[in-house]
Amino acid sequence: MSTSQPENTQPIGLDVGSSRVVVARTVAGKYQYESQLNAFLAVPYSKLTATLLDSDNVLHAVEGSEILVIGSAAQRFAEVFHVAIRRPMRHGVLNPQEPHAIVVLRCIFTKLLGKSSAEGQKVFFSVPAPGISGDHGISYHQAAIGQLLSELGYSPTPFEEGLAVVFGELDASNFTGIGISCGSGMCNACLAVLSMPVISFSISKAGDFIDSQAALVTGDLTDHTRLQKEQSFRINGLAGGDRTNNALNVYYQEMVANLVESLRGQIASGKRLPRIDKPVPLVLTGGTAMPKGFLECFETALRSSEFPLRLSEIRVAADPLNSTARGALMAALC
Ligand SMILES: Nc1ncnc2c1ncn2[C@@H]1O[C@H](COP(=O)(O)OP(=O)(O)O)[C@@H](O)[C@H]1O
Numbered sequence: 001m002s003t004s005q006p007e008n009t010q011p012i013g014l015d016v017g018s019s020r021v022v023v024a025r026t027v028a029g030k031y032q033y034e035s036q037l038n039a040f041l042a043v044p045y046s047k048l049t050a051t052l053l054d055s056d057n058v059l060h061a062v063e064g065s066e067i068l069v070i071g072s073a074a075q076r077f078a079e080v081f082h083v084a085i086r087r088p089m090r091h092g093v094l095n096p097q098e099p100h101a102i103v104v105l106r107c108i109f110t111k112l113l114g115k116s117s118a119e120g121q122k123v124f125f126s127v128p129a130p131g132i133s134g135d136h137g138i139s140y141h142q143a144a145i146g147q148l149l150s151e152l153g154y155s156p157t158p159f160e161e162g163l164a165v166v167f168g169e170l171d172a173s174n175f176t177g178i179g180i181s182c183g184s185g186m187c188n189a190c191l192a193v194l195s196m197p198v199i200s201f202s203i204s205k206a207g208d209f210i211d212s213q214a215a216l217v218t219g220d221l222t223d224h225t226r227l228q229k230e231q232s233f234r235i236n237g238l239a240g241g242d243r244t245n246n247a248l249n250v251y252y253q254e255m256v257a258n259l260v261e262s263l264r265g266q267i268a269s270g271k272r273l274p275r276i277d278k279p280v281p282l283v284l285t286g287g288t289a290m291p292k293g294f295l296e297c298f299e300t301a302l303r304s305s306e307f308p309l310r311l312s313e314i315r316v317a318a319d320p321l322n323s324t325a326r327g328a329l330m331a332a333l334c
């Protein structure tokens, strides 16, 4: 297992997502990001394989009779070995059915963060907001991630992902507005007023839902469907004859409709909603907000019926894969 040990004692922002782990730091006054796929694959142990992975600097760990190839390298090795990629997290939290979840995350954190360079060095890490229909393992997840970071010598603070988006994107409106992160396992949303969360929630229809449902109706592999979505897909309705494209369009619309309805419902039923006189901005981020046409799709769903708040603008963040980590860092620096 290799480690990197930067001598930077500044606070750190960490986005612990179902598909990627992103670390944000300030280096010479600038934000700097590093990420690893939050994934691994298992191959049978052999001394030769372990030596080759070592000499190739591939992130890995030996667990009993298996070698776990961990992080971004897992994608490459999955294609070479024709082995399925596994993920330590599902729907935004530790996957209770994955026995290697903790080992894999420890390895990824060690690679991305190294040991703390000063006692009590701060790490703000993203956690999901409560799900509309219950906790779904969030407390355990939060405690376990906190413990892994403490083991590395950090002082960890959990920070809700939607609020991190507000910190990362809405400084111009005094951290007042709606931040939404659309990831793989979840969408997280937060309405904040002057940096304080007023309403926050998570829903589990997000990128993985789109991939698995689209793959189900086309009969294709989920991983192939995901790759097509990430590489060449745009949201433009049922435009051509490509079945995967059409299926992705259908499930994207369903996901966005679900997100907008949940947002509408949560805000409309907010009991202690402060009076918000001015229209507020809404910002969308995360990998699932990246395809062309996403903003238009979201706006169309929003216009389909009345929204309980006036919005000044709706936009997609400039750097959707890094903005949660940056927001967590900004919160840690406050
Ligand atoms: N260019 C892209 N177009 C469409 N979807 C993308 C793109 N890049 C990543 N994704 C999707 O975004 C999700 C990952 O986003 P991310 O914000 O990193 O999620 P998480 O926070 O869950 O790790 C996955 O479902 C992935 O397939």
Ligand SMILES: [Mg+2]
Pocket: 015, 016, 017, 018, 161, 181, 182, 183, 184, 286, 324
């Ligand atoms: Mg995320």
